[in-house]
Amino acid sequence: MLEPMTAPEIHNNILAALPRKDYQQMLPDLVPVELVFADVLYEPGARMRDVYFPGDCLVSLLTVVENHLALEVGMVGREGMVGVALTLGAEESPVRALVQGAGPALQMKTSRFLAVLRDCKALQRALNGYLYGLMAQISRTAGCNRFHIVEARLAKWLLMTRDRLASAEFPMTQEFLSSMLGVRRVGVTESATALQRQGLIEYSRGKIRILDGAGLEDAACSCYAAERQGTDGSNRSYSVLTTA
Amino acid sequence: MLEPMTAPEIHNNILAALPRKDYQQMLPDLVPVELVFADVLYEPGARMRDVYFPGDCLVSLLTVVENHLALEVGMVGREGMVGVALTLGAEESPVRALVQGAGPALQMKTSRFLAVLRDCKALQRALNGYLYGLMAQISRTAGCNRFHIVEARLAKWLLMTRDRLASAEFPMTQEFLSSMLGVRRVGVTESATALQRQGLIEYSRGKIRILDGAGLEDAACSCYAAERQGTDGSNRSYSVLTTA
DNA sequence: ACCCTTCTGTTCGTTAGCGCACATACAGCT
DNA sequence: AGCTGTATGTGCGCTAACGAACAGAAGGGT
Numbered sequence: 001m002l003e004p005m006t007a008p009e010i011h012n013n014i015l016a017a018l019p020r021k022d023y024q025q026m027l028p029d030l031v032p033v034e035l036v037f038a039d040v041l042y043e044p045g046a047r048m049r050d051v052y053f054p055g056d057c058l059v060s061l062l063t064v065v066e067n068h069l070a071l072e073v074g075m076v077g078r079e080g081m082v083g084v085a086l087t088l089g090a091e092e093s094p095v096r097a098l099v100q101g102a103g104p105a106l107q108m109k110t111s112r113f114l115a116v117l118r119d120c121k122a123l124q125r126a127l128n129g130y131l132y133g134l135m136a137q138i139s140r141t142a143g144c145n146r147f148h149i150v151e152a153r154l155a156k157w158l159l160m161t162r163d164r165l166a167s168a169e170f171p172m173t174q175e176f177l178s179s180m181l182g183v184r185r186v187g188v189t190e191s192a193t194a195l196q197r198q199g200l201i202e203y204s205r206g207k208i209r210i211l212d213g214a215g216l217e218d219a220a221c222s223c224y225a226a227e228r229q230g231t232d233g234s235n236r237s238y239s240v241l242t243t244a
Numbered sequence: 245m246l247e248p249m250t251a252p253e254i255h256n257n258i259l260a261a262l263p264r265k266d267y268q269q270m271l272p273d274l275v276p277v278e279l280v281f282a283d284v285l286y287e288p289g290a291r292m293r294d295v296y297f298p299g300d301c302l303v304s305l306l307t308v309v310e311n312h313l314a315l316e317v318g319m320v321g322r323e324g325m326v327g328v329a330l331t332l333g334a335e336e337s338p339v340r341a342l343v344q345g346a347g348p349a350l351q352m353k354t355s356r357f358l359a360v361l362r363d364c365k366a367l368q369r370a371l372n373g374y375l376y377g378l379m380a381q382i383s384r385t386a387g388c389n390r391f392h393i394v395e396a397r398l399a400k401w402l403l404m405t406r407d408r409l410a411s412a413e414f415p416m417t418q419e420f421l422s423s424m425l426g427v428r429r430v431g432v433t434e435s436a437t438a439l440q441r442q443g444l445i446e447y448s449r450g451k452i453r454i455l456d457g458a459g460l461e462d463a464a465c466s467c468y469a470a471e472r473q474g475t476d477g478s479n480r481s482y483s484v485l486t487t488a
Numbered sequence: 489a490c491c492c493t494t495c496t497g498t499t500c501g502t503t504a505g506c507g508c509a510c511a512t513a514c515a516g517c518t
Numbered sequence: 519a520g521c522t523g524t525a526t527g528t529g530c531g532c533t534a535a536c537g538a539a540c541a542g543a544a545g546g547g548t
Contacts, residue, residue: 061383063383063384063386063387064387065384065387065388065390065391065392065466065467066466068387068391069391071386071387071390071391073382073383073386073387085376085379087372088372088373088375088376088379089369089372089373089376090373090376094376094379094380094383094384095383125333128331128332128333129332129333129334131332132329132332132333132334132338135329135332135338135379135382136338138317138379138382138383138386139305139307139317139338139339139382140307140309140338141386142307142315142317142382142385142386142389143307143308143309143312143315143317143426144309145386145389145390146309146315146389146390146426147309147312147313147315147426148309182387182390182391222309222310223309
């Protein structure tokens with residue numbers, strides 16, 4: 001499920017923002033792992049055994065409604081952490097956490113995390129700030145899912161994913177996308193085809209590439225811009241990425 | 245906007261759960277007010293000047309998407325607090341907070357609240373737990389808004405409102421409801437008419453009454469049951485109410 | 489070279505909800 | 519009694535998305 005890493009060159013914003021000595025204290029407990037595409041890190045209602053600090057990879061937070069598709073409510077990349085709910089004293093995840101873009105992350109046992117968290121003000125502050133941003137994201141996404149058409153949401157989603165993976169090309173099937181956007185797979189096909197016809201993206205058999213980022217931003221709903229603005233305070237890394 | 249209260253008989257679960265002495269410490273800063281229907285307590289992106297501990301009244305948290313209706317993502321009643329985002333070190337509300345069921349609440353200056361919060365572990369713990377439940381609610385609601393039809397969502401909404409106001413009858417226009425559910429007013433009319441025809445509710449000119457709670461639960465989506473279960477840990481008060 | 493699986497594309501009838509415009513109805517005021 | 523404003527109801531054409539079923543198309547393995 002998780003493969004050990006060789007080179008621990010993993011950049012995570014939360015950890016990077018900590019004072020040297022706090023980071024040093026955590027270091028022995030941080031295990032470099034390679035998150036594998038489609039792995040489920042948490043199921044809703046189940047205990048969170050480990051927390052994860054993603055590097056250039058992407059974990060989706062999904063709400064699961066019985067008898068329906070899943071629906072993405074939030075994304076975690078290197079700007080955040082998977083398992084923030086623990087900072088609220090919770091033990092169980094309210095959502096499913098699904099690895100959606102494979103890549104390196106730092107893993108830490110929940111018990112160790114909580115022990116460090118208790119004494120480390122800097123970590124508390126960083127995670128509080130992140131949690132606030134995440135809540136805002138979840139609320140925004142809720143509105144987006146309600147009001148915007150699939151094509152625009154797909155465009156937004158591709159851009160957000162690109163930003164977090166720091167790459168304009170990544171593996172992604174339409175089947176997978178359908179459970180992110182909460183629509184039928186065929187709905188994704190139709191929207192994806194449309195975007196491809198416009199020359200904005202290109203894809204085949206589980207690989208998607210963004211050809212025209214600016215064009216895709218036009219095709220995306222306003223939520224993408226809002227998202228960027230919203231995360232600006234806590235981490236301006238995206239601004240760099242997305243103009244690249 | 246806010247009328248001073250005479251009788252301070254306001255029951256709020258967060259405050260009630262605090263140790264006597266912590267509560268006593270807060271008391272001088274808690275101002276009894278009567279929240280007025282349709283008042284906006286926070287706008288998204290604006291500072292939260294005060295926090296509120298609702299009694300038997302109801303504040304809706306709405307996400308606002310430009311050029312669209314609003315959409316309710318969460319409800320705050322006497323089980324919670326309006327302004328929890330402050331506990332995360334934020335100053336601005338990510339959502340609109342709208343008084344949706346008038347009634348008594350305790351108001352507190354943000355500065356005072358933060359001062360108390362800093363030293364009061366019990367309050368921190370209570371609010372963390374509440375925040376967790378709220379996040380779960382927001383995520384669940386996101387799925388509900390995406391997958392369930394208006395009629396079922398309306399039924400759920402009426403039940404949740406009843407629970408928080410502790411009353412089967414309350415003022416509520418369809419216009420207002422439309423911006424909660426994120427649908428056209430006419431859409432509400434159609435669903436409300438259907439529920440009325442089934443003898444589950446009765447309404448006219450801004451007053452709604454629930455006639456058959458059990459029947460309404462059948463008409464509601466499964467989210468209502470999930471909601472009840474989800475809040476069970478932090479506050480079992482609803483179980484009492486809803487069987488009444 | 490073949491099969492088999494996975495991924496993508498298409499078609500078709502159906503439906504929930506939209507936007508718009510208009511119709512009724514009740515309530516309070518003068 | 520009549521007027522006015524707010525609340526509710528109806529009708530209609532339209533669209534995004536659904537559910538289901540099926541058709542190609544591109545690897546990967548043996």
